Amino acid sequence: MSERARYSGISAINHWVTALLVVVMLALGYAVAAAPSDAVEDYVLGIHISLGFFVFLFVVWRVLFRWYEGFPSNIGPTAVERWSAYIVHRAILVLLVIQVITGPLYLWTENECVDVFGWFKICIPLESLSVIHEPTEWVHVNFGLYVVPILLVLHFFGAIRHYAISGKREAPSDM
Ligand code: HEM
Ligand code: HEM
Known part of the structure; x- marks a missing residue:
């Protein structure tokens, strides 16, 4: 992963499209x-x-792109801000x-398919892995209901702080 000075235009588009999609996924969840x-x-x-x-x-595209592009190195004026954002x-x-x-x-570990609006289905028969069915559900539901929202709240307050500070000085890496 390389280090760069600021986020690219593609990064900004990726960021806001993901933000929209994930907030909708959480609301549906x-x-x-x-x-x-x-x-x-x-x-x-x-x-x-x-x-x-x-x-x-x-998400796959966005994570691979971030891997390829790297995170900017100068993302905050203080060590605490840089560390927490990291x-x-x-x-x-x-x-x-x-x-x-x-x-x-x-879904696949109980032999169900990913049905996409009735247009098409993605079925990968993984019933042989049924032992991980319950743990997978536990992780998905609990991370979805608690861990992701907590991280996003932290991120939101971090972003407010970031904008508040960059309002007073030149922002190195605005999204
Ligand atoms: C009101 C909502 C949001 C605001 C104002 C916001 C703002 C920002 C800002 C300013 C940065 C760059 C930080 C820096 O320069 O260090 C950033 C990065 C990031 N944000 Fe958000 N964000 C929001 C919502 C979200 C949501 C919902 C997600 C996840 C679904 C998200 C995921 C990320 C990630 C992963 C990064 C790291 C860079 C990247 O890979 O895009 N953000 N955000
Ligand atoms: C950012 C991505 C996602 C988030 C934040 C998210 C969030 C959630 C949340 C909060 C729940 C809990 C609902 C409940 O209480 O039962 C849930 C359930 C569920 N999600 Fe997701 N989800 C995401 C992606 C996906 C994807 C990609 C799929 C499949 C294609 C999926 C399939 C399911 C299923 C089948 C359940 C029900 C589990 C059960 O019956 O207990 N989710 N998700």
């Missing part, structure tokens, strides 16, 4: 958790899974990869 009936739960989960197919593709940015990307892998894996 929370709606599944709070569904008032099985029918509503199934319907919302169907949208979560269908959109999840595209989120999978985008950890939180990488943690968000790792968590997103875990989410887009455990989501489909949960």
Whole structure:
């Protein structure tokens, strides 16, 4: 992974498209958790899974691109800011990869398919791995309901601080 001075235009597009997609995925996930009936739960989960197919593709592209391009080195004026951004940015990307892998894996390990809006289905029969079905679900649901949102809240406050500080001085790496 190389080091660069600031984020590229493609990075900024990747950032905001992912932000939009992930916030929608979280909202759908929370709606599944709070569904008032099985029918509503199934319907919302169907949208979560269908959109999840595209989120999978985008997250893979975005992480590979970040790997290729590297993170900028000068991302904060203080050591604490640089260190916390270093950890939180990488943690968000790792968590997103875990989410887009455990989501489909949960389905395939009980012999279900990823049905994309009824247009097409992706079926990978992994029932032989049924031993990881429950742990996969646990990781996906708990990371989705608690860990990803906590990281995003930290990130949000970090970004506010970043903008507040860069309002007072020249920003090295605005998104
Ligand atoms: C209101 C919402 C958001 C704001 C204002 C915001 C702002 C920013 C800023 C300013 C940076 C660059 C930080 C720097 O220069 O060091 C950044 C980086 C980053 N943000 Fe956000 N962000 C938001 C939402 C999100 C969401 C929802 C996600 C995840 C789904 C996300 C994931 C990332 C990641 C992984 C980076 C590291 C660089 C990269 O790979 O793109 N952000 N964000
Ligand atoms: C950024 C990506 C994702 C996030 C943030 C996310 C978030 C969530 C959340 C919060 C839940 C909990 C709902 C509940 O309480 O039951 C959930 C459930 C679920 N998600 Fe995702 N998800 C993501 C990607 C995916 C993908 C790519 C798929 C499959 C293509 C998927 C499939 C599922 C399934 C099948 C469940 C239900 C699990 C169960 O029945 O317990 N998710 N997701």
